[in-house]
Amino acid sequence: MKVVIIGGVAGGATAAARLRRLDENAQIIVLERSGYVSYANCGLPYYIGGTIQNEKALTLQTPESFKRRFNVDVRVQNEVLAIRPEQKSVTVRRLSDGTTYEESYDKLILSPGAKPVRPNLPGINHERIFTLRSVEDTFRIHRFVEENAPKRAVVVGGGFIGLEMAENLTHLGLSVTVVERLNQVMSPIDYDMACGVHAYLKDKGVSLFLGSSVEGFEPADDGLRTILDKGRTLTSDMVILAIGVTPETHLAKEAGLRLGQRGSIAVNDRMETSIPDIYAVGDAVEVRHFVTGSETLIPLAGPANKQGRIAADNICGRDSRYKGSQGSSVLKLFDMTVAATGINEDAAKKAGIEYDKVITFTASHATYYPGASNMTVKTLFDPQSGKVLGAQIVGFEGVDKRIDVLATAIRAGMTVYDLEELELSYAPPYSSAKDPVNMAGFAAVNVLDGTVKQYHWHDVPALPKDGSVTLLDTRTDEEYARGHIDGTLHIPVDVLREHLSELDPSKPVYVNCQSGLRSYIACRILSGHGYDCYNLSGGWRFYDLVKQNGGFDTAPAHPCGLAIEK
C-alpha cells in the first residue's frame, strides 16, 4: 500500500506515524510545502518573544529523524500543484529547482491546514506587515525585530495568535496596540467574560481598539500608518496581521472534492472526503460540533491530531470514527489564563439552543493557603435537563484544570447535577473541598430547582427606576463605598435579618453582593420571609467589570472605553 500525505504538520505528521505503526510495509510519503515538518506550530509566538530561545526546539522532528524512526519519506519544500483522483496521483513541484513530478497513491490524506486571512487592503503588502503561520514566518518576524529594534507594534486581531503576539512583543519591550473589529477579544468566550480580559490587557500596558476596522496601511516618516475606520490612524514600526485563518483548500476544490462552509473540505466521520481513497484532516476540514451537532470549522491542534490518527486507522482497515469537536481551547496571556469548551452564548443563540447560565467566582485553591486567586466561571446548561452545554473561565492558577474537567463532563453528557457530585482531588495547595466546578454545579442546580432566581448584568439597566422594585446591596460598608449600582439600598448580609423591616415585602428585591455568594444567602433569607427576590449572577464585580471594560451596549460597533488613540 502506498499512502501520500499532503502537509506534514499536526494531522499529517500524526497520520504518518500512526500509519507506520499499523503497517510496517506501507510506503508512506509526506509532501510538505514549507521547509519544516511536524514543527511546533503553537510555539511560534514564544520563539519571537524569547521564551523559547533555541530555534531547534521548534523543529524537533526533521525529515531525517522521521525517516529513521518511522521509515517515512518526508519531502519538504515539495508543493503539490494538483490532485488527479482519476489517475490516483498528485503533481508535485520541487521548490528547490522548480521541477515537477507525478506521485501515485493508493490512499491520499490531505492535511493542508489553514492560512492567515490577508484582506485586499491598500498597502497590505508593506514589508513591515507580517502574518504568522510557518517557521519561515517566525524567523522573518524574529529577524525583523532583531535588525530593526521596533518600538511600537500594531496587532490586528484579538484572537489566540493576536493576543499571544501582543504578549510576546510586550515581553520584547514593544508598545503594543491591538485592533479588533468586534467589541471584544477572544471569540471563544462571550463578551462579558472578555471584558475581564480587556481590563487585564490594559493593566499589562496593551492598548486596545475594539469595534475598529482596519481600512488600509500607508508608509509614514516615522513608521507605518495603520488606517482605522472613522479616520483614526495608528503609527507603528510593525504590524502583525492575525485576523483569523481560512482553510487552504484550493487543491481539494480543483480536484472536485465536496466542500463545506467557507471553502473547507467536507468529510464523513471516518475522515473520508467525497472521493474514494482520499481522506482529509485538520484545520482544513469541516467537523461536526459535539454540542450543537452542526457542521463547523474548529481549527485546533488537538482535533487535528486525533483526526490524523483516525484517518490512518481507517486506511489500515480499522473502523475509527471522529465524534466531533467541542472547541476546548486555552490561552495564556501574561499570567492570565482564558479557556473555553463547548458552546458560548453566541453559539447557542446561533444554533437556536435554549440555555441558562451561571457566573461563579471561586478560589483556585483553599484561601488560607498562600497564592490562591479567584477565577470567573461561566457555565451554560440546558434549562430543562441541566445538561452542561459549555463553559468559559477567565483567571489565573487552575483555570486550565477546571476547563478540562468541564470538557470531560461535556464529552460524557453530564448535567449540572453531576457537577455537584464530582469528587475531585482536594488538598489546600490545589483546590477547595468544594472545587470551582462543584460550585458551578451548586449555583446552576440552585437556579434549576428554583432555590434561587437570578438576574444578570445586562438586566440591570432595564430594571424599573420608578421605585417599584428594591435594589439591595449586601456587601460590607467598605465594599459599598468603593462602588455600587446606582439606587441600591445597602444592608450587609450579616445584619439583614435585623433590618428586614426596611424592605417593602410587596416589591421584588434585586440583590447583589461582590461575587454572588453572599447575595445568594441574602436571597435565601428573604425567600424565607416571603420576599420575591433575585440574585445578581457574578455579583457587582462582574457587573462593574463589564461596565468599565466594554460597557452595556454590546452592539459590535461600540467603541470601547479602553481605546487609547496614539
Added chain:
Amino acid sequence: MKVVIIGGVAGGATAAARLRRLDENAQIIVLERSGYVSYANCGLPYYIGGTIQNEKALTLQTPESFKRRFNVDVRVQNEVLAIRPEQKSVTVRRLSDGTTYEESYDKLILSPGAKPVRPNLPGINHERIFTLRSVEDTFRIHRFVEENAPKRAVVVGGGFIGLEMAENLTHLGLSVTVVERLNQVMSPIDYDMACGVHAYLKDKGVSLFLGSSVEGFEPADDGLRTILDKGRTLTSDMVILAIGVTPETHLAKEAGLRLGQRGSIAVNDRMETSIPDIYAVGDAVEVRHFVTGSETLIPLAGPANKQGRIAADNICGRDSRYKGSQGSSVLKLFDMTVAATGINEDAAKKAGIEYDKVITFTASHATYYPGASNMTVKTLFDPQSGKVLGAQIVGFEGVDKRIDVLATAIRAGMTVYDLEELELSYAPPYSSAKDPVNMAGFAAVNVLDGTVKQYHWHDVPALPKDGSVTLLDTRTDEEYARGHIDGTLHIPVDVLREHLSELDPSKPVYVNCQSGLRSYIACRILSGHGYDCYNLSGGWRFYDLVKQNGGFDTAPAHPCGLAIEK
C-alpha cells in the same frame, strides 16, 4: 424544626449552612467539643511549617461569624456525652465549667470525624509525642517547636499527614525520619508508584524506614528514643504519630446505632442512620465505594462536605442521594504531586475485580515550551469493556489536573476508548496536543485491541534466562550505558530495521526503552516482521525506579534499601 449537629468541622459546618439556606426558620445548634468551628483542618501542617503564617487563617469562621451570617447557634467546647434517641435529646457537657445539660432535637446530624490512632505502646504518653487533628494539636506542636528548637523528628506513618508533616518539619530545618510499617508510603497509590515517592523523599533529605514497626518509646539523655522492631532505635527530639485515623463513634455505638466496619457509622444513601431522625456524615461514616460498590471508609474532606449538604437537603424535605466515594485524593510533597482516584491494584485484588493496567510517562506540557516535566500515570481498566477503574499519578506540574480529569471520567463511567477521544484544552504552556490523559487512553487501547502486548517490571525477574527469549533494549547508546536490564541485547529503535537479522524470529522478544514509547514503536516494527514481542510498560525508568527504591520483593516486611539507620 430544631436540628442539632454534633461536630462543627467539614460535614457539620456544611450541613448547618445548607440547612439555614433551605430553612430560614429552623433552629440550628452546632455542638463542637474543640474550641474552634469550621477550621482549616487540611491546612494545619502548613501552619506548623510556616507556609501559613497567620493563625487566624486557620479559623476563618468563628461562632460569632456563623451566628451573624447563618443564625446558627454554635457552641464550642461543648462535648456531647450521650445521645438518647428515645427522648430525642443529647446530653452535653460545657467544658468551661463541667456542667451538663440536655438538648432536645427534631433531627440530629452526627459529624464526629475520626481521631488519630494512638496504639497502646510503652512510652506512648511521652510529652514529645504528638498527634495532629485539631487546632489545639497544631498550636501545641507549633509552640513545642518554637520553645524547644528541635533538630530531629521521627514521623511514624507515611500517609497524607505523615508526609505533609515530614515536608513541613524539613522546611523548619529539622532532620526528619519517616517510619512506615508497610513497604511503601501513600497507600492510595500502589507500591510501584510509591517507589518514585521514596526516591524523591531521599532526594529531599528525608530518611525512610519502610517495613518497620514501632514497638515503643523511651526517654534518652539526648532526646526521645523510638524503638523499632528488629532492635533498631531512632533518637529524636520529637515524634509525630500519624499512623491513620479511626472513626470517632463511641456516641453512636452507645446510642445503639448500627455500625459498619471498624466501628464506623452505617448510613444509607440519604445519610440516614439506623435510627429515625438521626443522620451521620463525614469521616465517621461507612460509604459505598463508587468503583467497587463495596462498603468502605474514605475519610476525605470533599466527600464529608458533600454528605453534609445531602443530609441537610433530606432533612429539609428534598430527596438527595450520596452515590459513593471514589477516593480522589492529592498530596503536595515539596514540589512533587501525588494523586489518585478510583481503585489501585491492591483494592482491585481485594475486591476481586479483574483489571489490566498501563504505565505512561508523559510531559506536563509541550516539551519545547520551558518548564515541562514528566509525570508517571498508572491507569487501571476493565480488560473486557475498557472501563476506567482507577488512576494514580506521580509527578510535578499538572498532576492534579490530570487526576481530576480521570476522576471525572470514572464518575461518568467512561472507558479508555473515551480517554483517547477526550478533547482537552491545549496550548504549549498547559499541555500537549495529545494530553497525558489521551496518551494513557492510547496506551490502554493498544493493549485492549491487541496492537501491542506488554509486560511489567514485576515480570522481568521471572523471564527465562536460558536463552529462550530475547531481551531487547531500544534506547540510545548513552541511555544504555547509564544502566540497563541484565542480558539485554541493545539496538536503538532508529536502526532496528537494519539490524533485524540479529534477532531470532523463533524467540519472543521482550522490548524496553526508557519510558515505553520507543519500545512500543519497536514492537510494531517487530510485529510487522512476524515477531512475537512484548513492550515493557513504563520502560526501563519505571523498572529501575522500583529496583532502586523498593526492590522487587514486594512483601510488606521487606526492609527498604532506603532505610538509613541513625
